[in-house]
Amino acid sequence: xxxxxxxxxxxxxxxHGAVPFDDIKEEHFIPALDYAIQKAEATLDxxxxxxxxxxxxxxxxxxxxCSELMETISLTYFNLMSAxxxxxxxxxxxxxxxxxxxxxxxxHLDSKLFEKVKYIYENMDAENLNAxxxxxxxxxxxxxxxxxxxxxxxDKEKVRNIDEELSKLSxxxxxxxxxxxxxxxxxxxxxxxxxxxxxxxVAQALETAQKKDKKNGWMFTLQIPSFMxxxxxxxNRLLRETLFREFGKxxxxxxxxxxxxxxxxxxxxxxxxxxxxxDDHADYTLQKRMAEKTDTVMSFLNRLYDVYFPAAQxxxxxxxxxxxxxxxxxxxxxxxxxxSQKLKKQKYDFDQEELRPYFKTxxxxxxxxxVAGLMYGLKFTETTGMPVYHEEVRVFEVYExxxxxxxxxxxxxxxxxxxxxxxxxxxxxxxGLSNGKVERPLISxxxxxxxxxxxxxxxxxxxxxxxxxxxxxxxLHGMLSKVxxxxxxxxxxxxxxxxxxxxxxxxxxxxxxTLSLFANHYETGEIIPDELIEKIKKSQSFNAxxxxxxQLSIGxxxxxxxxxxxxxxxxxxxxxxxxxxxxxxxxxxxGSTISCNLSHIFAGGYSAGYYSYxxxxxxxxxxxEHFKExxxxxxxxxxxxxxxxxxxxxxxxxxxxYVKFRGKEPDPDALLRRDKLI
Numbered sequence: 001x002x003x004x005x006x007x008x009x010x011x012x013x014x015x016h017g018a019v020p021f022d023d024i025k026e027e028h029f030i031p032a033l034d035y036a037i038q039k040a041e042a043t044l045d046x047x048x049x050x051x052x053x054x055x056x057x058x059x060x061x062x063x064x065x066c067s068e069l070m071e072t073i074s075l076t077y078f079n080l081m082s083a084x085x086x087x088x089x090x091x092x093x094x095x096x097x098x099x100x101x102x103x104x105x106x107x108h109l110d111s112k113l114f115e116k117v118k119y120i121y122e123n124m125d126a127e128n129l130n131a132x133x134x135x136x137x138x139x140x141x142x143x144x145x146x147x148x149x150x151x152x153x154x155d156k157e158k159v160r161n162i163d164e165e166l167s168k169l170s171x172x173x174x175x176x177x178x179x180x181x182x183x184x185x186x187x188x189x190x191x192x193x194x195x196x197x198x199x200x201x202v203a204q205a206l207e208t209a210q211k212k213d214k215k216n217g218w219m220f221t222l223q224i225p226s227f228m229x230x231x232x233x234x235x236n237r238l239l240r241e242t243l244f245r246e247f248g249k250x251x252x253x254x255x256x257x258x259x260x261x262x263x264x265x266x267x268x269x270x271x272x273x274x275x276x277x278x279d280d281h282a283d284y285t286l287q288k289r290m291a292e293k294t295d296t297v298m299s300f301l302n303r304l305y306d307v308y309f310p311a312a313q314x315x316x317x318x319x320x321x322x323x324x325x326x327x328x329x330x331x332x333x334x335x336x337x338x339x340s341q342k343l344k345k346q347k348y349d350f351d352q353e354e355l356r357p358y359f360k361t362x363x364x365x366x367x368x369x370x371v372a373g374l375m376y377g378l379k380f381t382e383t384t385g386m387p388v389y390h391e392e393v394r395v396f397e398v399y400e401x402x403x404x405x406x407x408x409x410x411x412x413x414x415x416x417x418x419x420x421x422x423x424x425x426x427x428x429x430x431x432g433l434s435n436g437k438v439e440r441p442l443i444s445x446x447x448x449x450x451x452x453x454x455x456x457x458x459x460x461x462x463x464x465x466x467x468x469x470x471x472x473x474x475x476l477h478g479m480l481s482k483v484x485x486x487x488x489x490x491x492x493x494x495x496x497x498x499x500x501x502x503x504x505x506x507x508x509x510x511x512x513x514t515l516s517l518f519a520n521h522y523e524t525g526e527i528i529p530d531e532l533i534e535k536i537k538k539s540q541s542f543n544a545x546x547x548x549x550x551q552l553s554i555g556x557x558x559x560x561x562x563x564x565x566x567x568x569x570x571x572x573x574x575x576x577x578x579x580x581x582x583x584x585x586x587x588x589x590x591g592s593t594i595s596c597n598l599s600h601i602f603a604g605g606y607s608a609g610y611y612s613y614x615x616x617x618x619x620x621x622x623x624x625e626h627f628k629e630x631x632x633x634x635x636x637x638x639x640x641x642x643x644x645x646x647x648x649x650x651x652x653x654x655x656x657x658y659v660k661f662r663g664k665e666p667d668p669d670a671l672l673r674r675d676k677l678i
Contacts, residue, residue, distance in 0.1 A: 008032035008073050011435075014386060016397070016408045019076060019428050019442065021387040026089055029077055033096060036070035037103050044107065047116065054116040056129055060137050063113070064485050067103070068434050071486075074100055075428055081171070082420045083412055083446045084389045087179070093171035101167035102160070108147035109156040117141055132651045136485050139650065146287055148276060155275050162272045169265050174420060174603035176256040181222045182417045183256065184246050186239070189217035196235035198353050201226065203453040222247050223415045224422075225450045225464075231337040233353075237328075244334035248592025252573070258596040259572045265602055266566040281562040282608035289609065290496045290654050294563055297611050301555050303668075304614060307677050308552055309583065311545025316585050319343055333586050336546075344542055350535040352461050358515075358532075359465050360522040361413060361449070361458035365394075367518025368472045371508055375638040376480070377401030380409065390416070398479055407431075407479035410444035413468075414451040414458070422599070423447040423467050425474030425491070425502070431649075432486030441489070443478040445471040457522060462536065466506050473505030474498075482647035490649040495609045497654040499616030500623065501646060507624040510540055511632055544675035551613055553583035557594060558601045558610035572596065614671070619658065621670035626662060 003009055007023035009032050014020060043066035047059055074096065081090055107113060120127070121141040124134050148159040187209060188194075194202050204226065205218035212219060220226050220243060227243055234240050251258035266281070273284035282294045291297045316331075319339045323331045331339070345351050369380040379399045386395040392414055398406040410428070415421075428442035447467055452458040460468075474491055477498075481490035491498050508514045512533045519528035560579035569575045576595050577588060600606040623641070630637055644661040659665060672678040 003031060003035045006032045006035070008076060009035060009069065016405065017429060017439065017442070018386045018395075018408055019389075021389045023387075024076070026092065029073065029092055030095060033070065033073050033077075033099055036067075036073055037099060040066040040070055040103065041106070044110075044113065048110070048112045054119045056120060056127060056133055056137065059116045060120055060133070060140060063107075063117070063140065064136060064487060065433060065436075068486070070100070070103065072429060075426070079426050079428060079444065080389060082174075082424070082426075083444075084416070084418050086418060087175070090171065090175045090178075093175075094168055097167035097171055098164045101163045104147070105156075105160045105163055108144050108149055109151070109160065111149070114144050114149040117144055132484055132488065135651050136488060139488070142288070146276065146284070151275065158275055159272060162268050162275075166265065166268050166272075169261050169268075170603045173251075173258050173261050173265070174599055176251045176258050176261070177597055177599055177603070178420050180250045180254070180256040180597075181421055184222055185212070186220045186243060186246075187212075187214060187217055188239075193234075193236045193239050194218060196233045198229055198233055198356070200356060200450060200453070200456060200459055201229040201233075203455060204451065207453055222250065224448055225415060228337070229461075231334065232341045233338070237335070240334040240338060241332070245589060245592065247597075248333075248589055249596075251596040252591060252593045258602070262561075262572055262595055262602060263566070263569060266561050266569070269562065269607065270566055280564055282559060283563075285562070285608040289494050289612075291611070291615065294559070297559060297608075300615065300668075301552060301559070301611055304548060304552055304672075305556075305583070307672055308545050308548040311677050312543075312549040312585060313545075315543050315546050322346070331586065333589055333592075336586070340543055340546075344539055347542070348535050348539045350532075350539050352463070354532065355462050355528075355536070356459040357521050357523065358519040358528045359460040359462070360520075361452075361460060363518045363520055363522070364460060364465050364468055365411065367514070368468060369396075370517045371505075371514060372472075372476060374633045375635065376476075376642055377635075378406065378479075405440055407440050408442045409475060409479065410442070412444065412446045413449045415448040419446070419448065420599070421448055423449075423471050425471045425478065427478055430486045430489045430492070431478070431481035432483055432489045434486065438484060441478055441481060443475050445475050447471060459522060462509075466509055469505045469509050470502045473502035476505070477501040477646050480642055480646040481649050483649045483651055488650045490646060493650045494654050495605060496612040496615040497619075499612055500619045500658075503613075503616050504620040504623055504641075507620065507627075508632060510537060513632055541674070541676040544677055548614075548675065548677075549583055549585075551610075553580045554594060554598070554600075555611040555614060556580055556583065557598075558606065558608060561595070561601070562608040618668045618671040619666050621674045622666035622668075623658075623662060624674075625670055 006028050007020045008028050012018055012020050043062050047062050050058055052058055077092065077096055081093060117140055120137050124137055129137065148156055151159065202218065205220050208221060209217050209219035220230055222243070227247060230243050231240055269281040273279070273281045276284060278284040286292055286294060286297070291300070319336060320331050322343050323335055323339045328335060341351070372378040377400065379401065380396045381399065382394060382396050388395060390412065393410055393412045396409040398409050400406050423446065425443070425445045428444060429439065431441040432438060449464045449467065450458055450460055477491040483489050491501065512530070515528050515533055520526065557576060557579045572595055573593050576593055601610055606612065627634060627637055640661050645657050648657050655665065669678060
């Protein structure tokens with residue numbers, strides 16, 4: 001096949017430039033990427049060899065646009081790797097990641113290119129650039145300096161080698177996690193073991209067993225829609241313990257061990273930061289974060305710790321008392337979710353399972369679309385004519401109220417063995433300049449939520465619906481982006497700002513005005529009763545201290561891995577235990593770790609950034625107070641949120657955008673007020 005006919009290279013024949021999934025094969029990626037890199041390098045050579053005075057038009061613009069094809073190919077590969085791929089496809093990352101890393105280094109470590117960027121950066125005012133062009137040049141200059149442009153040649157070579165190693169390790173970590181998750185299942189033919197487990201989950205376990213050629217019995221897995229309900233509802237304590245222990249030791253030893261990968265990752269990150277002149281990886285990473293400094297992050301986390309820890313202790317005391325009444329003298333980690341659920345039922349006469357019938361997946365999707373319609377005037381139209389990478393994927397065209405096309409939106413909600421765990425939003429094509437024209441984006445959300453069974457449609461838990469609202473918030477950020485240059489487009493913003501658009505959307509779910517739009521009983525059509533909505537509202541701050549402390553422990557663990565010199569770490573589990581000891585309320589379970597399964601910081605973009613969830617929660621709690629005071633569907637405030645935050649991408653400093661929306665800096669205590677902890 002000639003390279004021009006490679007489906008990753010030739011323009012998409014589909015409406016809105018939809019990804020031609022039907023035509024793409026594994027063997028297309030390497031030739032397409034090599035071609036795209038050659039094209040980009042040829043453009044950069046022209047920039048370097050241009051003897052004219054560097055300007056935005058002859059330098060910054062071609063540097064911004066030269067890698068468009070390369071980025072489209074890499075997005076397509078890594079999105080498929082996460083959402084729908086086998087091990088052979090995943091192994092391609094060991095070739096693709098180093099090629100991308102090498103290209104990036106060839107740009108950022110090129111002294112000729114840097115001199116040209118530096119010249120434009122120092123002469124921006126003379127060139128009369130607009131605000132977005134200035135931001136592009138400033139971010140480009142910062143990117144060069146943070147990636148080694150000022151280093152001597154020997155140090156540049158060290159950075160190249162480190163980046164190449166890092167580019168291979170993160171995909172391997174992710175692959176190990178998925179393989180370890182898929183490798184374990186718990187099969188039983190003893191119906192008594194199912195006591196307490198919700199009917200929907202039991203039906204799923206039956207179908208899972210049948211798919212694995214078991215004629216009778218039930219099979220539970222470590223995928224969250226199977227694992228969590230067992231933890232929350234299984235009366236069989238041994239079953240809970242068995243699954244909990246297996247989940248805790250994912251990728252800690254065995255065939256899919258991540259311990260050495262973690263040690264290599266943190267050592268290489270530290271070494272790179274040192275070469276670049278920073279104290280450690282956290283100091284380096286925070287140069288492009290709202291928090292800016294390690295001390296700021298730690299004082300923020302410690303302020304929350306002072307509130308969360310005593311609250312969590314108190315909550316655990318109530319759970320222990322309930323377990324003791326059941327004859328359990330020494331509560332263990334596998335008991336907490338189970339007795340929490342019982343306590344919630346006791347306190348609020350409320351069980352999450354009561355909500356499932358009102359949360360049919362199709363109704364929830366309709367609900368998020370209605371919310372977006374009321375806030376932003378958006379209209380979503382399902383299309384069946386687009387190629388998809390799996391038959392479960394649904395595709396929607398998104399339009400403005402004036403009829404203008406806004407985005408193509410892919411939704412992929414249920415677990416598969418070919419899909420990574422967790423939930424995420426991603427772009428197949430970001431908004432912004434592409435082939436000389438400002439294009440609209442192709443956006444996707446991917447989750448692992450309860451699937452349908454032979455007898456019942458997909459009925460979700462409240463937490464799962466919250467996940468959809470969260471990821472849809474990210475999706476809106478991507479869809480509503482309105483910039484010129486793709487590298488500045490939403491949601492590619494500072495990492496501790498990126499969770500604001502997602503987390504704020506979760507707030508709408510707790511409101512009667514929202515629930516009455518879509519929460520209809522899947523059989524009777526009855527709208528969710530006020531009594532249930534009241535129970536949701538009353539129980540929303542239930543165990544807020546424990547949930548907060550859990551996130552805080554991961555944030556502290558992340559910072560521990562990425563502050564200081566990690567070369568002395570001999571044992572991953574021991575290091576982790578020391579890092580989070582002050583957050584521990586229950587006995588340590590032998591063999592369990594958080595780190596070995598923590599893809600966010602070892603295979604995602606959250607290294608020295610997990611604190612961002614809590615940081616952004618403080619922002620979203622403050623921002624939602626503004627909506628609550630004026631009406632949650634107040635279109636004037638929604639328009640301000642859209643214009644000042646969602647559309648802006650990384651064209652301005654995040655705090656400037658927030659203040660334009662809110663009229664003031666955020667109140668950090670808004671989060672603790674919402675959780676009823678102060």
